[in-house]
Amino acid sequence: MTLGFWKLSLSFDASSLKEDVEKLGTEDWIQHFNTGYHDGGWDGIALRAIKDNRQSLYTGNNRGNQLSDTHSLQVCPYFQSVLGAFKCRISSARILRLKANSSIREHRDYNIGFDCGVIRIHIPIVTNPDVEFYLDGKQIIMNEGECWYLDISRPHRVNNLGKTDRLHLVLDCEVNDWLDEMIPLHDQDKSGQQNAALRIAVDAIRKNGLGEFRLLVLKDPSLQEKLRLLEQRDAFVNTTLQVAWNLGYIFTAADLIAEMDRGHQTGADLWTV
Amino acid sequence: MIGPDVFTGWIPVRFYWRDDGPYIDWCYAGKHDFTEISFSRDIQTLLRLPFNQVFRHQTPITELREWQTIKPGIKPTAFIFHASRSGAGLVTQMLTSFKQNIVISEARLIDSILRSHVKNDSVTDANRVEWLRWVISALGQKRKEQQRNLFVKFDSWNTIYLPLILRAFPDVPWIFLYRDPVEILVSHLKQRGIHMVPGMIEPSVFGFDDEVLRVAPEDYCARVLGSIYQAALAQSDRPNCTLINHNQLPHALVAFLTSSMDLSEEDNSKICARAEYDSIDPSREATSVIKQLSADLVGPAYLALESRRLSPLKSAQECVNS
Secondary structure, three states: OOOOEEEEEEEOOHHHHHHHHHOOOHHHOEEOOOOOOEOOOEEEEEEEEEOOOOOOOOOOOOOOOOEEEOHHHHOOHHHHHHHHOOOOOEEEEEEEEEOOOEEEEEEOOOOOEHHHOEEEEEEEEEOOOOEEEEEOOEEEOOOOOEEEEEOOOOOEEEEEOOOOOEEEEEEEEEOOHHHHHHOOOOOHHHHHHHHHHHHHHHHHHHOOOHHHHHHHHHHOHHHHHHHHOOOOHHHHHHHHHHHHHHOOOOOOHHHHHHHHHHHHHHHHHHHOO | OOOOOOOOOEEEEEEEEEOOEEEEEEEEOOOOOOOOOOHHHHHHHHOOOHHHHHOOOEEEOHHHHHHHHHOOOOOOOEEEEEOOOOOHHHHHHHHHOOOOEEEEEOOHHHHHHHOHHHHOOOOOHHHHHHHHHHHHHHHOOOOOOOOOEEEEEOOHHHHHHHHHHHHHOOOOOEEEEEOOHHHHHHHHHHOOOHHHOEOOEOHHHHOOOHHHHHOOHHHHHHHHHHHHHHHHHHHOOOOOEEEEEHHHOOHHHHHHHHHHHOOOHHHHHHHHHHOOOOOOOHHHHOOHHHHHHHHHHHHHHHHHHHHHHHOOOOOHHHHHHO
């Protein structure tokens, strides 16, 4: 199976990206149409959209549709030059914002991918260390100014556990030879390198997560006292996340629940002779 | 290294192996009373607490040695060995009704330690002796002010390891509770205990080779019971052994527990009240095959135990011959 992500060799200047975002008016932001997947903290601004539907964040598969640039793009020269760096047709360009302490539940997107002729590119403008993006269950860390291909037809989810909003420039690009070359997913050697980079990044993040927090709790009876009397699962999860968060240990409810299930499983061993 | 209080309120629940040796899985028990019919049931209750699903100490078994040095548990008051279906459940019920007792009943991890050499041949008898001492010390931690007795009820098949257990605890009084083997076999053939299902416990534990797995169910049960009775008989001349036949219940048991627990008069009447006991004699359902197997494979050891019980001064050999 090929990789579901790729860090392109293009990169952009993070402070110029931020400067352009500042130029956009607060009234320009509209809520993301996929309200079923998020908790209200996901919105955006269209920079390039289908003609006559320029306020929509909806992209569908815009391949071949007549497109037009919005006013927002016209006032942002650096965004224009970013779009210009792509030697392929860009059928949709948006700024998407995931607010602090918000999340997008796991889902897949359809009609997009190399097999559909259009792929999704992410360029982080503002992010923070407590943003967690998972694709196929693996965490991918995308830094400001970097340029990432993501196969969003695979299950993916995002948690912004940080105290600041996460803003990404999101492009839908029509596949051509240039793009194929920028994203050599089938090149075994290069894919291996990307995978290795990913693993190191995930390990680095995990160190601050549940595993470390557990060690801390096991050494500290006063922390244990806060948690061990909570009999209800939800109360336990909420309190544990809160206590961990306050101490700088970041992990998700899903991580914790998976660990509870595992812990319960080991309990079953108590009955095997 | 561990701090002095790190395991206060914690209890070992599982013995398991990692690449670098044996480990103990712990869970938080606080002031939990172990009043269920078995230790596993209590642990099941404790593991329903979300905390115990996520935050469990998992340490090399040697941490138990440190813990014993820092905070030794109550010295065992008595050990209970039994033939199963012989009134062992009554013992647990009686013992758990007193707040001054800690009762550890058929703990899976004690059995895991006793049989650890079967699964891993690098384990020596000396290892098992010290592991057993450490784990019983950790299980016997005083969790409430009024607690002062510790009773450990072993799995029926652990009777086989009496010599090793007595090497670890030479002075602890113990009882072996047994019964007419025909009655036990009939009960197991209706609904079998774990050790009566061929292969659930390694045949070598009972001194069998794997060929025994092919014999008829009645035959297998009779052989297992025969081994358990032989093992008890072989140690029955020890001064701290008390043999109790099921047909002496509840009085013999009350007498033993009253003396070992140092009971007040009030408690004494309470224990008698708890000991009301109805037992159905299942031997009427015994087939001639069961009777014959019982007589051949368990009978001699049973009769010898009876002879020893009735005349405690005889040697084991004399008991077998009588």
